[in-house]
Amino acid sequence: MTAPCILLVEDNELGRDMLRRRLNRAGYDVVTAADGEQALDIMRDRQPALVLMDMSLPVMDGWTACRSARADSRMCQIPIIALTAHAMANDRQSALAAGCDDFATKPVDFPQLLAKIRTYIPT
Amino acid sequence: MSLRRRLTLSLFTILVLFAFNVGTHFWGSYARSESMVAYRQAVEAAQLSTELEQMLNDQRQQILVLATLRETTDDRLDDREQERAVSDIGNIRERIRNLGALSRDVTQLQYERLLASGNALLDEWLAFYLNYNDDAFAVGVDDPLPFLEASQRLKELEQRQAFIAVQRASVIDRTIALTDRITVIGFVASIFLTAILGFFLVSYTNDSLKRLKRGTERIGSGDLDYRIEDIDDDGELGDLADAFNTMSDKLRAAIEEEQQAKRDADEANAAKSIFLANVSHELRTPLNAIIGYSEMLHDELGDRKRLNRPQFQEDLGRITLSGRQLLALIDEILDLSKIETGKMALNIEEFHPEAVLHQVCESLIPILQQKNNQLTIDLGENLPTLHSDAGKFRQVLINLLSNANKFTHDGDISLSVRRGNPPYDIWIAVADTGIGMTPEQQEKVFEAFIQAEPGTSAAYGGTGLGLAISRDYCELMGGRLSVDSTPGDGATFTVELPAGPTSVPAAA
Numbered sequence: 021m022t023a024p025c026i027l028l029v030e031d032n033e034l035g036r037d038m039l040r041r042r043l044n045r046a047g048y049d050v051v052t053a054a055d056g057e058q059a060l061d062i063m064r065d066r067q068p069a070l071v072l073m074d075m076s077l078p079v080m081d082g083w084t085a086c087r088s089a090r091a092d093s094r095m096c097q098i099p100i101i102a103l104t105a106h107a108m109a110n111d112r113q114s115a116l117a118a119g120c121d122d123f124a125t126k127p128v129d130f131p132q133l134l135a136k137i138r139t140y141i142p143t
Numbered sequence: 144m145s146l147r148r149r150l151t152l153s154l155f156t157i158l159v160l161f162a163f164n165v166g167t168h169f170w171g172s173y174a175r176s177e178s179m180v181a182y183r184q185a186v187e188a189a190q191l192s193t194e195l196e197q198m199l200n201d202q203r204q205q206i207l208v209l210a211t212l213r214e215t216t217d218d219r220l221d222d223r224e225q226e227r228a229v230s231d232i233g234n235i236r237e238r239i240r241n242l243g244a245l246s247r248d249v250t251q252l253q254y255e256r257l258l259a260s261g262n263a264l265l266d267e268w269l270a271f272y273l274n275y276n277d278d279a280f281a282v283g284v285d286d287p288l289p290f291l292e293a294s295q296r297l298k299e300l301e302q303r304q305a306f307i308a309v310q311r312a313s314v315i316d317r318t319i320a321l322t323d324r325i326t327v328i329g330f331v332a333s334i335f336l337t338a339i340l341g342f343f344l345v346s347y348t349n350d351s352l353k354r355l356k357r358g359t360e361r362i363g364s365g366d367l368d369y370r371i372e373d374i375d376d377d378g379e380l381g382d383l384a385d386a387f388n389t390m391s392d393k394l395r396a397a398i399e400e401e402q403q404a405k406r407d408a409d410e411a412n413a414a415k416s417i418f419l420a421n422v423s424h425e426l427r428t429p430l431n432a433i434i435g436y437s438e439m440l441h442d443e444l445g446d447r448k449r450l451n452r453p454q455f456q457e458d459l460g461r462i463t464l465s466g467r468q469l470l471a472l473i474d475e476i477l478d479l480s481k482i483e484t485g486k487m488a489l490n491i492e493e494f495h496p497e498a499v500l501h502q503v504c505e506s507l508i509p510i511l512q513q514k515n516n517q518l519t520i521d522l523g524e525n526l527p528t529l530h531s532d533a534g535k536f537r538q539v540l541i542n543l544l545s546n547a548n549k550f551t552h553d554g555d556i557s558l559s560v561r562r563g564n565p566p567y568d569i570w571i572a573v574a575d576t577g578i579g580m581t582p583e584q585q586e587k588v589f590e591a592f593i594q595a596e597p598g599t600s601a602a603y604g605g606t607g608l609g610l611a612i613s614r615d616y617c618e619l620m621g622g623r624l625s626v627d628s629t630p631g632d633g634a635t636f637t638v639e640l641p642a643g644p645t646s647v648p649a650a651a
Contacts, residue, residue, distance in 0.1 A: 034465060035431050035432055035435065038431075038436050038439060041439060042438075106420070106424055107424075107427065126428065126431035127427060127433075127434040127435065128435055
């Protein structure tokens with residue numbers, strides 16, 4: 021049985037490397053993207069089981085990427101968890117409004133993030 | 144016309160009318176009393192005339208009796224009787240003279256006639272008495288003609304007096320009627336005029352007052368743009384309207400000031416909230432790496448099979464790097480906060496800008512090489528010695544050069560230094576061939592946490608505090624920092640500084 025594939029969209033190199041490795045260790049196959057456009061391409065081609073999306077991204081930001089994904093029939097079913105250092109209450113609202121299914125703040129509480137992932141990818 | 148002038152005029156008019164009425168009354172009284180005197184004189188004259196007629200009749204009777212006695216008897220007058228008769232004649236003359244003193248002006252003719260005939264008669268009578276005892280004296284008193292003439296003249300005078308009395312009485316009647324009429328007319332006219340004056344005064348004033356009332360009500364209900372116009376009065380009401388208009392202007396200015404102050408405070412508050420949100424965001428990014436790697440390494444330590452020492456060391460290095468980034472960020476935030484609260488002090492010393500510029504450029508060589516950028520340094524001649532904060536000067540240059548490097552790839556970065564245009568002593572330009580900025584972006588580029596575009600922070604890194612701090616440092620040193628750029632065609636940041644921070648106090 022192949023491991024479920026998670027797309028990690030993160031522009032900060034250290035943050036991306038760290039989270040990729042931790043998710044690998046937790047048993048997930050991880051593909052990464054550094055901006056919103058790359059993320060959309062990968063979602064379209066690879067159909068990941070779940071997306072972890074940073075919102076402040078170069079080229080195309082996370083909010084725009086989410087709205088595009090939700091408007092596209094090939095991607096609208098893929099669950100997206102917003103992962104952002106914008107930790108104010110209205111940041112959560114704006115992420116959900118853009119079409120994210122869930123919201124987690126940085127610094128990441130990893131066990132909590134895993135729990136959230138498992139609600140979308142039952143093992 | 145002012146209210147006071149209107150009132151004064153009205154009062155004056157009423158006083159004039161009143162004076163006219165009083166004058167008429169006095170004139171009437173005077174005319175009446177004049178005529179009254181004449182009338183009384185006429186009456187008195189009539190009385191005197193009657194008495195005189197009686198005396199003349201009595202005297203004539205007595206003389207006729209005495210004449211008869213003289214002819215029929217030897218009776219003679221003694222001295223005493225003669226004296227009394229002479230005195231009676233004198234009395235009659237006296238009476239005639241008294242009669243002349245009354246209404247002399249209008250009865251002159253009649254009086255003179257009476258006087259002439261009276262004198263002739265009385266002379267004859269006096270001669271009769273004086274010569275009574277003289278037998279040779281021929282008595283001529285039988286002749287009635289002189290007496291009748293004198294009587295006739297007296298009657299004429301009497302008639303004239305009566306005529307004058309009647310005339311005077313009618314003058315009195317007419318005067319009374321006239322003054323009564325004048326008084327009544329004056330009274331009615333006064334009432335009428337007073338009413339009209341009052342009406343105009345009230346309606347004039349009332350109109351203005353109504354407009355004033357309406358104006359103050361509108362101003363009171365908050366319509367501060369309303370102006371009380373059309374008060375046709377250069378007096379008190381006009382002044383009052385002006386005062387209300389001025390008050391409304393001042394109120395509006397005060398309210399606008401208040402609202403502006405509130406807007407400013409709200410903006411400052413909002414800016415502070417955004418700043419806090421940005422600080423939180425920027426602190427969380429390195430913390431995410433620090434906490435994430437630490438937890439991961441902790442897990443790996445517990446699993447000896449997976450422990451990869453070189454990888455472990457590299458990850459520890461990343462934690463340290465993130466920690467240092469976090470520290471630098473905190474330092475920058477503190478610096479910015481110090482500048483904003485006015486607590487940032489300058490550390491003044493003498494230094495040569497060339498030396499600092501060379502050090503800065505050398506230290507930046509590694510990052511320039513990373514982005515494959517070429518740095519050109521162009522130092523002018525006779526550069527001044529600065530008496531300023533060398534550390535902040537260095538910091539500004541590092542920020543500008545690393546900023547230029549950050550937004551430029553495989554390009555050229557040039558650093559030009561010249562003597563400055565007064566009032567500045569030194570002019571430094573950092574130009575790059577990077578992505579550039581639109582005019583709107585240039586306006587905001589010096590604001591804290593703002594990079595030209597929300598996405599750029601993520602794409603090019605950095606906190607967006609460097610330029611804000613650089614600009615503040617330049618201003619603190621008495622100079623200024625400006626930018627000129629074309630989108631896609633690079634940007635040029637220009638620093639202009641005085642030799643010392645106090646030499647251009649106005650620019651600070």
